[in-house]
Amino acid sequence: MSESKAIYEINHNPVLKEVKTLLETQTTKGLEKYGNTVDPDEYTAEQWIDHALQEMVDMMVYLVTLKMKLKKEKENEPI
Template sequence: MTIEDQILANPVLREVNELLQNQTAKGLAKYGKTVNPMDYTTIEWLKHYREEMIDGAVYATVVIRKLEELQNGTK
């Protein structure tokens, strides 16, 4: 079984693969190119990453609160 077959057979990997393809298409539409490591310095890349992780922490906190509300019967 090839790696592509493994990805297609695994629903989690298939979803991640689809997300990557969709995100790449979105980037191409917005910027006209894929990621180029030379576009930013290492520090700039880390700052971009940090900003994305902060957004992720906000999203995770929202979901945790919603699940806690459901669990506690408050919503």
């Protein structure tokens, strides 16, 4: 696949556009908060793993919350 086809897909596929927007937003937040983007030398490999695990725990909390919310909404739907 040519790079131009990939760029086209990123800019036109709604899912990929949202991922691109999220990456841009997070990069902007990181630059504002830390003054730089990801620096692989900032942490050891083990520290990067620990950081990722902490982020995954947060993600689990968000997903369980969303699942509970969807279940509650489904229960409240008329039959």
